[in-house]
Amino acid sequence: MARRKSDGRGLAERIDREILSAANLRRLSQVAALALFLLLVVLSIQQAGGVQVYPGTLFLDFDPLLLAVTYLSAHALEPALLLSLAVVVLTALFGRFYCGWVCPLGALQTFAGWLGRKLRLSSREARSGYSRLLGMKHFVLGAVLASALFGGQLVGYFDPIALLTRTVTTALLPALAWATDSLYSFLGRFDFGQVGNTALGVLYLPYEGAEIAERFHQGGVLIGVVFLALMLLNWLRERFFCRYLCPLGALLSLFARLGLVRMRPDEKCTSCDACSRNCPTGAEPGSLEGFRVEECVFCYTCAERCPEEGLAAGLGRARAAPAVPDRTRRDLVLGAAAGALFLPLVKSPWRPKRVAPELIRPPGARAEQEFLSRCVRCGACMRACPTNVLQPAVLEGGLDGFWTPVMKYRFGYCLYGCTLCSAACPTGAIERLTVEEKKARKIGQAFFDQSRCLPHAFGRECTVCEEHCPTAPKAIVTRAERVLLPEGGEAVIHVPEIVPERCIGCGICENVCPIVDAAGVRVTSVGEARSEENQFLAR
Amino acid sequence: MKSRREFLRKSLWLTGGAAFTSPFWASLLGVKRYRRGGGVRLERRWDALNPAPPEAVDLAALRLPVAGPAAAADFAAAAEMTRTIIEALGGMGRFVSPGDTVYVKPNIGWARRPEYAATTNPDVVGEIVRLAKAAGARDVQVGDRSCEEPRKCYEESRIGPAVEAAGGRMVFPREYVRVRSPLDPAREWLVDANYLAADKVISAAIAKHHALTGATLAMKNLFGAVGGERSRLHQRVHESIAELALLLRPTLCLVDGLRALASNGPQGGSLSYVEHPLAIVAGVDPVAVDAFALRHMFGGRYGGSAALPRFVARAEEYGVGFADWTRAKSRCEGFGG
Numbered sequence: 116m117a118r119r120k121s122d123g124r125g126l127a128e129r130i131d132r133e134i135l136s137a138a139n140l141r142r143l144s145q146v147a148a149l150a151l152f153l154l155l156v157v158l159s160i161q162q163a164g165g166v167q168v169y170p171g172t173l174f175l176d177f178d179p180l181l182l183a184v185t186y187l188s189a190h191a192l193e194p195a196l197l198l199s200l201a202v203v204v205l206t207a208l209f210g211r212f213y214c215g216w217v218c219p220l221g222a223l224q225t226f227a228g229w230l231g232r233k234l235r236l237s238s239r240e241a242r243s244g245y246s247r248l249l250g251m252k253h254f255v256l257g258a259v260l261a262s263a264l265f266g267g268q269l270v271g272y273f274d275p276i277a278l279l280t281r282t283v284t285t286a287l288l289p290a291l292a293w294a295t296d297s298l299y300s301f302l303g304r305f306d307f308g309q310v311g312n313t314a315l316g317v318l319y320l321p322y323e324g325a326e327i328a329e330r331f332h333q334g335g336v337l338i339g340v341v342f343l344a345l346m347l348l349n350w351l352r353e354r355f356f357c358r359y360l361c362p363l364g365a366l367l368s369l370f371a372r373l374g375l376v377r378m379r380p381d382e383k384c385t386s387c388d389a390c391s392r393n394c395p396t397g398a399e400p401g402s403l404e405g406f407r408v409e410e411c412v413f414c415y416t417c418a419e420r421c422p423e424e425g426l427a428a429g430l431g432r433a434r435a436a437p438a439v440p441d442r443t444r445r446d447l448v449l450g451a452a453a454g455a456l457f458l459p460l461v462k463s464p465w466r467p468k469r470v471a472p473e474l475i476r477p478p479g480a481r482a483e484q485e486f487l488s489r490c491v492r493c494g495a496c497m498r499a500c501p502t503n504v505l506q507p508a509v510l511e512g513g514l515d516g517f518w519t520p521v522m523k524y525r526f527g528y529c530l531y532g533c534t535l536c537s538a539a540c541p542t543g544a545i546e547r548l549t550v551e552e553k554k555a556r557k558i559g560q561a562f563f564d565q566s567r568c569l570p571h572a573f574g575r576e577c578t579v580c581e582e583h584c585p586t587a588p589k590a591i592v593t594r595a596e597r598v599l600l601p602e603g604g605e606a607v608i609h610v611p612e613i614v615p616e617r618c619i620g621c622g623i624c625e626n627v628c629p630i631v632d633a634a635g636v637r638v639t640s641v642g643e644a645r646s647e648e649n650q651f652l653a654r
Numbered sequence: 655m656k657s658r659r660e661f662l663r664k665s666l667w668l669t670g671g672a673a674f675t676s677p678f679w680a681s682l683l684g685v686k687r688y689r690r691g692g693g694v695r696l697e698r699r700w701d702a703l704n705p706a707p708p709e710a711v712d713l714a715a716l717r718l719p720v721a722g723p724a725a726a727a728d729f730a731a732a733a734e735m736t737r738t739i740i741e742a743l744g745g746m747g748r749f750v751s752p753g754d755t756v757y758v759k760p761n762i763g764w765a766r767r768p769e770y771a772a773t774t775n776p777d778v779v780g781e782i783v784r785l786a787k788a789a790g791a792r793d794v795q796v797g798d799r800s801c802e803e804p805r806k807c808y809e810e811s812r813i814g815p816a817v818e819a820a821g822g823r824m825v826f827p828r829e830y831v832r833v834r835s836p837l838d839p840a841r842e843w844l845v846d847a848n849y850l851a852a853d854k855v856i857s858a859a860i861a862k863h864h865a866l867t868g869a870t871l872a873m874k875n876l877f878g879a880v881g882g883e884r885s886r887l888h889q890r891v892h893e894s895i896a897e898l899a900l901l902l903r904p905t906l907c908l909v910d911g912l913r914a915l916a917s918n919g920p921q922g923g924s925l926s927y928v929e930h931p932l933a934i935v936a937g938v939d940p941v942a943v944d945a946f947a948l949r950h951m952f953g954g955r956y957g958g959s960a961a962l963p964r965f966v967a968r969a970e971e972y973g974v975g976f977a978d979w980t981r982a983k984s985r986c987e988g989f990g991g
Contacts, residue, residue, distance in 0.1 A: 629885040
């Protein structure tokens with residue numbers, strides 16, 4: 116590893132050059148951006164008067180790829196996403212600083228790479244240079260854009276911000292909750308005295324206040340494993356995801372070519388090539404001709420590694436023809452072809468003839484086809500949901516609905532006066548609703564299973580569902596009825612019935628039913644306001 | 655440490671040794687397996703009343719003398735009414751001793767605003783907290799096992815802010831202790847550890863309609879101190895209400911009938927379901943308090959010779975108290991006869 120010459124330099128100068136170096140400032144910025152991102156995801160559940168207290172989806176709003184795919188798929192410009200144009204303009208002026216300094220997934224990649232080097236499981240210099248495979252991300256971008264144009268939606272599986280939002284929500288926070296709960300239930304077996312117990316309780320408070328506890332997401336382990344794999348791939352190549360897969364990076368790289376700023380060696384350069392060998396993104400800053408400004412994320416690793424301190428960012432667009440042919444356009448077109456094929460491939464063999472009864476979408480969700488074309492699978496709604504009812508779909512919505520939000524009433528229920536998911540959705544897949552609109556928005560219909568419901572099946576008192584039914588007047592009503600008991604004799608009991616027009620499908624009845632495995636009252640999607648076909652009542 | 659192998663071997667021995675001997679060390683540290691919760695002494699709660707002045711009564715009720723549209727009534731009187739009633743009972747000092755931990759159990763079951771009468775009036779709860787603090791309580795905790803998302807319930811009912819303004823502490827039930835039923839040794843209840851750990855408990859319910867039980871009052875309110883699969887209790891709901899009143903008997907019971915939910919209970923959801931009895935009742939006997947509330951806060955539905963819900967008779971049968979509140983010393987103002 117090339118170390119700096121430490122000649123007789125003054126302390127101030129050393130602080131200036133080594134502590135306040137550009138690479139360290141970049142690290143600081145990455146840590147701050149990651150911390151802000153995590154904080155916003157965690158806090159996005161906080162609401163007051165039906166709106167989020169904190170801009171929980173700020174990073175998603177600044178993602179130009181989401182703007183592009185929403186425009187292509189839904190032919191609509193989401194006002195909040197217009198913020199992301201700032202990133203485009205700044206990238207066109209100054210290059211991909213967003214990837215190097217702001218992107219929270221980029222920060223985690225940097226960290227994973229550093230960890231691999233610390234554990235001596237990887238080395239920065241191994242195979243760090245340019246490779247034909249760098250073009251893969253353009254292929255991904257092409258596929259993402261084309262799939263959006265044809266009404267599919269691949270972006271959520273690859274976009275770094277959507278990916279990380281989903282991972283934090285459905286895998287990392289539940290894992291943290293599980294670990295914390297295990298720790299506390301272990302510690303709860305001991306008595307630490309007045310002071311100790313109070314201190315432990317106080318330590319628990321921010322965790323409890325952040326509403327991380329008792330959350331679970333189906334299939335979260337798969338989402339977590341994908342994330343872990345992406346992290347470990349950094350030991351194979353520095354910034355693996357950024358180099359080969361990231362469609363956002365690919366999109367920004369198209370604009371970065373216009374950039375006015377580039378890394379350039381100065382006259383002290385001895386052509387030792389340390390900069391290119393250490394470049395985490397394969398931009399090869401050492402060669403004036405071969406430097407790929409579109410790959411450079413201005414991480415300043417090259418400047419840090421230069422034994423002569425002969426590298427800095429400078430003005431310059433002089434970009435000679437690259438050493439290898441520019442295949443960007445080819446990759447994009449090839450990807451677009453694949454993306455166009457994606458929808459027919461996953462749709463035709465998997466499309467059910469009728470609507471799936473268990474496919475219950477959150478209130479405000481648009482009609483299924485438009486919902487699928489807008490939803491970017493970021494999971495922001497799942498984090499915002501206070502009852503944990505929103506779950507990443509596995510196959511409930513067909514193959515092309517993988518990881519879209521679906522209501523699962525064994526996890527939670529739709530809280531009557533809550534509109535948080537619609538406030539959290541960055542792309543308008545879930546429309547903004549007012550509380551009054553929400554209370555009237557039907558998302559499904561409850562039905563009694565008379566062979567399981569206690570009063571219906573066994574003549575026992577129950578009606579917990581009626582007690583919890585939130586509509587006014589209640590959709591579940593009770594009648595006093597004389598019933599024959601299975602064990603002989605008869606009794607007068609409260610028998611619950613449903614007035615279908617009043618039911619909004621919130622599912623609290625199914626959630627609180629004492630028959631905990633398959634409830635005696637269950638909600639299916641029929642009657643949902645967003646669909647014209649999925650209806651059963653005469654109008 | 656000479657080699658990696660030696661280090662690993664030593665680490666393994668140390669870890670294994672620590673794990674194997676942990677019960678011994680734990681016993682030295684004084685481990686309490688309080689989750690098992692054997693031998694919880696619940697009696698202290700109703701034996702621990704402090705001496706009261708001779709003029710103190712065991713049941714006090716007050717109705718605002720308001721004519722005209724009830725909705726126009728100023729609920730600012732809530733705190734003052736609460737204070738007057740507790741005063742009539744001999745003051746908070748009768749129930750709370752200096753240094754006590756007090757657990758107040760209002761109805762915070764639903765994420766509804768106070769005007770929908772689904773949750774206890776926040777000013778009443780706030781005043782109880784203030785009085786308990788003034789009586790020297792070291793810690794006043796307020797909590798409920800809400801039916802809907804707890805944080806939303808605490809916030810939307812306005813009880814959270816009112817309690818914090820009064821110097822109390824909102825707590826969420828987290829730990830539950832197994833307690834044997836006083837009636838059937840085969841039955842166990844999971845009871846909120848905060849409720850059990852408190853020196854004194856105050857049940858502060860609101861008068862509400864309930865399709866299955868007729869009404870939900872101070873005794874039914876104790877469902878909020880129970881963990882586990884609470885939904886099964888409905889199958890023998892009157893017996894469960896009475897048994898919980900016997901098991902968890904609060905130091906002081908109060909029913910807020912300033913607003914009462916007359917139908918579509920216990921959630922309500924429309925102002926048209928809300929009536930305004932403008933009354934509060936409190937006392938040491940939960941059965942008497944509930945019976946009084948049934949007579950006077952439900953617009954005559956339980957008036958005269960109308961049958962009271964079965965849980966009242968069950969509670970009498972189990973020896974919780976007496977429905978006939980005139981057996982106790984009482985002071986009821988504003989109720990006509």
